[in-house]
Amino acid sequence: MDIKKTQKTTLVFTLWTFFYFLCFRWFLLTNWDLDMFSASHWQYIYHKWWHEGWIIEGSYFWILFISLFLFIPLWILGFCFFMTRPYGLYMEKLFWDSIYKKKTASVQNQTKITGLKKKKSYKEVRPKALSGTPISVAPPQKNAPVSADEMNVSPSMSQKLFMQESSTPQSSMGFSSRELSDDFGGVSPFAQTNEDVLSSFDAMENQQTERLNEDLFDIMSKAGAAIVEKPQVNDKTVDYMAIAKDQVFLVLQDAEEGDWLADEERFNDEDPLWFSETSHRVSPITILKNFENELKQAGVKAQTHIILVKTAGNIINAEDMHDVWTQMNVLVARSGIGCPVELPSFTQTFPAQLEAPTEEDIQAIQELLKK
Numbered sequence: 001m002d003i004k005k006t007q008k009t010t011l012v013f014t015l016w017t018f019f020y021f022l023c024f025r026w027f028l029l030t031n032w033d034l035d036m037f038s039a040s041h042w043q044y045i046y047h048k049w050w051h052e053g054w055i056i057e058g059s060y061f062w063i064l065f066i067s068l069f070l071f072i073p074l075w076i077l078g079f080c081f082f083m084t085r086p087y088g089l090y091m092e093k094l095f096w097d098s099i100y101k102k103k104t105a106s107v108q109n110q111t112k113i114t115g116l117k118k119k120k121s122y123k124e125v126r127p128k129a130l131s132g133t134p135i136s137v138a139p140p141q142k143n144a145p146v147s148a149d150e151m152n153v154s155p156s157m158s159q160k161l162f163m164q165e166s167s168t169p170q171s172s173m174g175f176s177s178r179e180l181s182d183d184f185g186g187v188s189p190f191a192q193t194n195e196d197v198l199s200s201f202d203a204m205e206n207q208q209t210e211r212l213n214e215d216l217f218d219i220m221s222k223a224g225a226a227i228v229e230k231p232q233v234n235d236k237t238v239d240y241m242a243i244a245k246d247q248v249f250l251v252l253q254d255a256e257e258g259d260w261l262a263d264e265e266r267f268n269d270e271d272p273l274w275f276s277e278t279s280h281r282v283s284p285i286t287i288l289k290n291f292e293n294e295l296k297q298a299g300v301k302a303q304t305h306i307i308l309v310k311t312a313g314n315i316i317n318a319e320d321m322h323d324v325w326t327q328m329n330v331l332v333a334r335s336g337i338g339c340p341v342e343l344p345s346f347t348q349t350f351p352a353q354l355e356a357p358t359e360e361d362i363q364a365i366q367e368l369l370k371k
Contacts, residue, residue, distance in 0.1 A: 009083070016079055020075050212335050212338075216239075220242045232369065233298060243361060245354070256312065271283065272286050319340075
């Protein structure tokens, strides 16, 4: 029996995919209470991984992510295995041997010519009675119940096995995947209803978008600094320049929305770039650094401080970049709806009290800016 390649591929693909998905879903639900067909569970993993920097610790979640990583390779191996099976030969053996071969044998037997045998008459078959021996016929007896002991009949082997199984107590030993959990004390984070998962998403969204109503200009003014808005030196500009005695604070607001990956390393003498899912841009810290260099070249001798304020969007690797920014003498704060929430607010970053600058300091900087 010949099966076309297209029919074979379609049949194997459909049956194997259906069976594989059901088995893999059962495996995830049994061990981690993770439903692979539930969008809320995948959203939970996405938020933990991308927004919160989830670090995999412990064998419980290592086995989970290894299983998810091997999901597609195992499906491909199974599909290739079942595609190499000779299904045509199997079907020939199944249908030919069970149906066609029997019919062929019966048809062939009908064509054979067999000789006719003449039946003997009753008189020839009946045994002859012995002469002088009376024939007595005993009356039939009613059937009486007979016990097994009287008949010497022992229980069958299947009955013995059944009796042994019923008499043997079931083992209380069992294996639970919760024994592998050393992260959550045996409780899976997926063992909750969809409403609980969605409510946790709402809580995370509210935490991430918690607005800090801060007036940067007012905060710097109350600290005693003289503020210059949009200062410009040789086509380089920032949002604010706060002038104090022997100190200058350069402040830049970053209002770019979306998730950004910060990088402060130069490549081929090009400015460092920050990357999002769809685009990239020059690092705002590089913009502040360039403005600082222009001030020093113009003759500003006061100590400069750089502050980047994230007023919207999110820096996904802010925790990893903290040491890098510290080495660069850069302060990064958040305000408005800027994220991550672990960043300090601008109120916490900017000094609460500064020594007021002299008129000479202000006029010297203003003359540099006019040039």
